[in-house]
Amino acid sequence: MAIVSDALARLRSRAPLVHNITNYVVMNTTANALLAIGASPAMVHAEEEAAEFVRLAQALVVNIGTLSASWLAAMEAAAGAANAAGVPWVLDPVAAGATVFRRSASARLAELRPAAIRANASEILALAGQTGAGKGVDSTDTTEAAREAARSLARRLGTVVAVTGAIDHVTDGSRVASVANGHVMLTRVTGTGCTATALVGAFLGAGLPAFDASVAALASLGVAAEFAAERSSGPGGFETGLRDALYRLDDAALAARARVT
8 A cells, every 4th residue: 555655745845733732741752753744833732722722723633641631621622623623633542541531531532533543552442442451651452453443443433543553553444554664662762652643643734634644654653763773772862863864754765665555
């Protein structure tokens, strides 16, 4: 399956404003990744302005990593306003199965019609009502174990679901694309899953359909991770190198290196 041939060029031509309601741990990381790939990030999470601000954006990213009641209210308001304004949004249900609060919040947000959901295998299984064996924010389930749950969830919610891990799977309930790019070093730096979600938002903001946006985002991150790992000796250099690789990546290099089936 070919990636949209001009996905990166389209993103950089539009430079979409991506409104992020995301967690404290990754705000700087994901903002820099969005800037590196060619998007424009905004971190706006106050309940008093989130719904108003989202109307200015081309995409919304909702990430429940450091969740609170007030942030959940802002997320729900922003998602509703995004849907009303035709702004696509992506949900990252971080540690969805860890607590009752997170299970409830993830389920409520998923019902608000995100264009895409990006999560690890344990989070997808929890969101689908199955038992995911996550360890905090980390997955202890494989993407293969969550593949059918992702497909079922996509059909039920009418959305695209991307389950990420050693091999990523993207499904709209009918089609499934698998992305085999990436590097183990992605698991040694915090926020790389959140970065994947933010990049889905960037490609959504560039006007790509949710399925194509998810595939393009995961392939871009995976290929950039491979480039970064070749040039670094450890997590510190890799983190900086990943940002540089996202900046240098173009459609020709993505097409040559991406392993998408």
